[in-house]
Amino acid sequence: MIRRVLVVGAGLSGATLARCLAEAGQPVDVIDQRSHVAGNCHTERDDQTGILLHKYGPHIFHTNNQDVWAFVQRFAEFERFEHRVKTTVQGRIYGLPINLHTLNQFFHETWGPEAARKALAGRRHVGTEPATSFESRALRILGPDLYEAFFKHYTAKQWGRDPKTVPASVFTRLPVRFCYDDRYFSHEIQAMPRNGYTAMVAAMLDHDDISYELNTRFENSDVAGYEHVFYTGAIDAFFGCDQGALPYRTLRFEHHRAQGDFQGCAVMNYGDADVPYTRIAEHKHFAPWESHKHTIYSKEFASDAAPGDIPFYPLRPVSDESLLRQYVARAKALKSVSFLGRLGTYRYLDMDVAIAEARKVAKEFLAAKALGRKP
């Protein structure tokens, strides 16, 4: 008899993995402690207005990975969606990521690409030591004026820390462009599932060899009943946080209903220190193919996660990763449990990367099993 495997978590990583295993004939049980699938990319229609809500903040699918793109399209109809973000700073509105329009507006100039490059080269900090922090990297690339206006205070609000202690990798998520391309992402494929991520994930889990239970917490004793457990929950929580909790940022949303159109775009960031929220997302603008008389917009407030809060962003300070290393070493030593996903690996993962990694984990498990090795 084929023994079942358990997937803990019905987010993108868990659902992708479960689907790939089930399609190869491996029966899978999936559990999730929440009352819905899709984890933090959960979407839900508001019952009063019919607007599709990104309940845990905006999620836009973007990738260059054709395998991932082909995979997700089997479970949802996608609409092309190019995300454009505006930001309000110092009483003005600009486009992000920083592009030639932003630069010309900010400096009141009419630069072409070469003039703008030269102007930034004259402003940026030079240095020979590696720029490992958010602040040092931003100053190397942008210089102080742009950094302070667009990034310094937003980053302090988002991460609750001095940007000197936030890793440079967070800054390099955003490009700087010397042209008028104001799309937030540079990937070739940028799209939204027409009916939301929750419908897409539910379709992934709809397979004869998958059975799933919501509102079900994982207990470590569950491991004994399965051939293998794939755990997508928080790595520290698996060990009962017995060496201390890994730090996370959590988000709180303040939702508002209104008539018409509130801000005219999907996301408006707020770069100034005296605005307590980081951004406002207006949900109907993530589905421009729909039309709604009403609108719902959500102000987003970031704070350190307390016990019981939903973890959103792993907080990887530049300096100390020893606690994480200890949990990772213990996780590796567990032969019948694999850890994956944003929380299982404690990384800031984009959706396409989470899906690609889950597909790889499934392939490796199936290959090891086919060879008769213990996966």
Ligand code: UDP
């Ligand atoms: N960021 C910023 N100002 C902005 C937008 C982003 O300082 O107006 C910084 C901030 O530190 C953020 C990082 O850039 O965490 C990456 O931005 P991204 O939009 O990728 O963040 P996400 O949407 O994943 O929260």
